[in-house]
Amino acid sequence: MKFSLTASLVIYNNDPGTLVNTLTSFLSTTLSGHLILIDNSEKPTAKDLITDQRCHYFFNNANVGFGAAHNIGMKRILGEAKYHLILNPDVTFEPGALEKLYEYMEHNPDIGLLLPRVSDFQGEPKFLCKRLPAPLDLLVRRFGSKFLQAIFQKRLMRYEMRDKDYSRPFEAPYLSGCFMFFRVEALKKVGLFDERFFMYMEDVDLSRRVHQHFKTVYYPEVQIRHGHARESYRFNGLLFAHIKSAIRYFNKWGWFFDVERREVNRHL
Template identity: 85%
Template structure:
């Protein structure tokens, strides 16, 4: 294999400064690596860092979606490395982070997917490990009033796995798509992102499929920072995209009768 790891980054009219921080974070790694940047913007993004020989840019000329764009990258490079990283264009991490994740995966061959500890840029922790969602979980989190969320606080805390000790590693069947460190053999076994999800829920779906065959683990010894824009709370078109993806997810896996969801969540 040509590289220790590869990574893919999907961009769409992103802030150049934030994007530069993400690319720089990857390029700080001493591991032999390659970064595929899939540009869904209407016009090609110009950034000097993208000229680095470790970067390869693909201009799609249209917004093909988050999962579909990552798939374009992964189909090109899955034979080139043992591990692959999904990056959001608003994450940052210190030098050495990828090396620590790489070493941990090397020591634990039963792990198919890792998520490090995540905070926002102010240092506030983000709880991005979750049990498999039921429709009510998503409905309350997205549309519930503060009063309703207070009533269902215990349920939401359970869904976000707040009952777990976030200072220690643990398994979670749903790990956030902001940063996904995959074993390539896991992707070869379960497949790539389901392109029926244009945006949102594709990370739940893929995490779940990997969890069927491998451990999917939260690993707090490595820390990343994530902007976490929550754009579906600010733009109606993204809210509708989120709703469409949620409907497709539950159509695929089951709305109120999902035996696998019940078993996985019970086991955790």
């Protein structure tokens, strides 16, 4: 294999300054790496930001969605390394972070997917490990009033795995798509993103498929920072996309009679 690590990064009209910070974080690694940036924007304005030979730019000329765009990148470079990183354009991390994740995966061959500790840019922790969602979890979390969320507080805390010790590694069947450190062997076994999900829920689906065959693990010894804009809370178009993806997810895996969800969540 040519590289230690490959990465794909999908953008759509992202802030150039924020994107440069993400690229700088990846390029600070001492690992041999190859990153492909897939641009879903209307114009290829981000092309000029790619100045390092370890990075390649692909202008998609259409917004095909998050998962489908990452698939375009992965199909081009997936066989070049043992590990692949799905990276959001609003994520940064310190030098040495990728090396630690690489070493941890090397010493734990049963892990197929890894997520580090995540905080926002003010240092507040983000709880991005979750159990497999039921329809009620998503409905109350997104649309419930403060009163309703208070009633279901215990359930929501359990869904976000806040009953776990976030200072220690643990398994979680759903790890956030903002930063997904994959063993390529796992992706070859379960496949790439399901392109029926234009945006949202594709990370749940892929994490779940990997979890069926490998461990999917939260690893707090490495920390990243994530903008975590939660844009579906601010834009109706993205809210609609989120709802459509949730419907497709439950149509695929089951609404109320998802035996695997019940067993996985009970085991955790």
